Amino acid sequence: MTTVNSVLGPMDTSEMGFTLSHEHVLITSAGIQTTFPEFVPRDETIEEGVQLFKDAKAGGVDTIFDLTTHDLGRDIRVVEAVSRGSGVNMIAATGTWRDIPCVFWTAEVDEIASLYVRELDEGIEGTGIRPGIIKVANDVGGVTDEGEIVLRAAARAHQKTGAPIYTHTWAPERVGDQQVKIFEDEGVDLNRVCVGHSNDTTDLDYLKGLLDKGVWIGLDRYHPVARPGVPDWRARTDTAKALIDAGYGDRLMMGHDAQVRLRIASKEAFAERMRLNPDKFLFISRNALPYLKENGGTDADVQNIMVNNPRRYIEGAS
Numbered sequence: 001m002t003t004v005n006s007v008l009g010p011m012d013t014s015e016m017g018f019t020l021s022h023e024h025v026l027i028t029s030a031g032i033q034t035t036f037p038e039f040v041p042r043d044e045t046i047e048e049g050v051q052l053f054k055d056a057k058a059g060g061v062d063t064i065f066d067l068t069t070h071d072l073g074r075d076i077r078v079v080e081a082v083s084r085g086s087g088v089n090m091i092a093a094t095g096t097w098r099d100i101p102c103v104f105w106t107a108e109v110d111e112i113a114s115l116y117v118r119e120l121d122e123g124i125e126g127t128g129i130r131p132g133i134i135k136v137a138n139d140v141g142g143v144t145d146e147g148e149i150v151l152r153a154a155a156r157a158h159q160k161t162g163a164p165i166y167t168h169t170w171a172p173e174r175v176g177d178q179q180v181k182i183f184e185d186e187g188v189d190l191n192r193v194c195v196g197h198s199n200d201t202t203d204l205d206y207l208k209g210l211l212d213k214g215v216w217i218g219l220d221r222y223h224p225v226a227r228p229g230v231p232d233w234r235a236r237t238d239t240a241k242a243l244i245d246a247g248y249g250d251r252l253m254m255g256h257d258a259q260v261r262l263r264i265a266s267k268e269a270f271a272e273r274m275r276l277n278p279d280k281f282l283f284i285s286r287n288a289l290p291y292l293k294e295n296g297g298t299d300a301d302v303q304n305i306m307v308n309n310p311r312r313y314i315e316g317a318s
């Protein structure tokens with residue numbers, strides 16, 4: 001038996017079931033809830049989140065990884081309330097996204113690592129709610145100096161606690177390769193790393209190269225309407241099928257990178273995004289997975305990607 005920390009407390013990994021590997025309940029900015037709380041739609045997010053995740057649960061979603069870090073305004077009590085109200089298990093994250101605080105830029109790696117370790121061991125902001133994953137992010141332009149501090153800190157926090165690492169990348173620039181290099185330099189077991197947002201590219205050489213290093217791959221951006229310059233959801237699913245055919249079906253996970261509320265987009269843009277996606281957190285279940293099966297994917301492939309792989313990733317099974 002292996003346990004993982006969900007926002008409602010430790011749970012047996014056998015209870016994870018159908019798991020979306022990269023979602024968010026609420027995204028704002030670091031510290032804003034304390035200083036300018038009018039930017040934080042807490043009550044609406046809880047109300048809408050409970051309904052959206054009740055619908056997701058009824059549609060077969062058992063668990064999500066909520067990869068919202070402190071610099072995305074993580075409000076762990078909101079996530080807790082949405083999990084409790086909806087019945088969907090939620091595994092939260094420590095770590096840092098792209099909005100790396102200036103105070104980290106001149107900090108020692110071990111100083112940052114100890115912050116992540118504290119959250120993993122003792123809980124977030126005195127709540128006792130413990131994350132289960134360490135999230136880090138590098139985007140367009142690759143790994144910056146301050147990005148490297150955070151990556152190394154994540155590596156060391158992982159080594160101290162055993163919590164796995166899940167990254168945000170900009171796949172068109174093969175940023176995952178840079179991350180893997182740093183994790184290798186830190187001596188991280190790459191079986192404990194998932195390179196996320198990897199379906200922003202269809203470059204199979206890049207993806208297979210990462211997989212051959214031993215990482216997991218997050219095919220974790222899914223939306224009915226493609227942003228300019230990145231693959232649409234069918235092309236993303238074709239990439240998943242190509243990786244399955246190449247023998248990597250037991251190393252892939254899927255998520256939408258969707259939110260109940262996204263306060264860093266304009267209200268109009270987010271409302272439009274929600275309007276264009278009537279399936280919300282069931283988009284993969286209702287569109288990508290049926291399309292995968294129409295194109296030769298099997299029930300066993302779906303079981304691997306949506307159930308077995310997230311569990312094995314959390315457990316550290318090879």
Ligand SMILES: [Zn+2]
Binds near residue numbers: 023067257
């Ligand atoms: Zn995300």
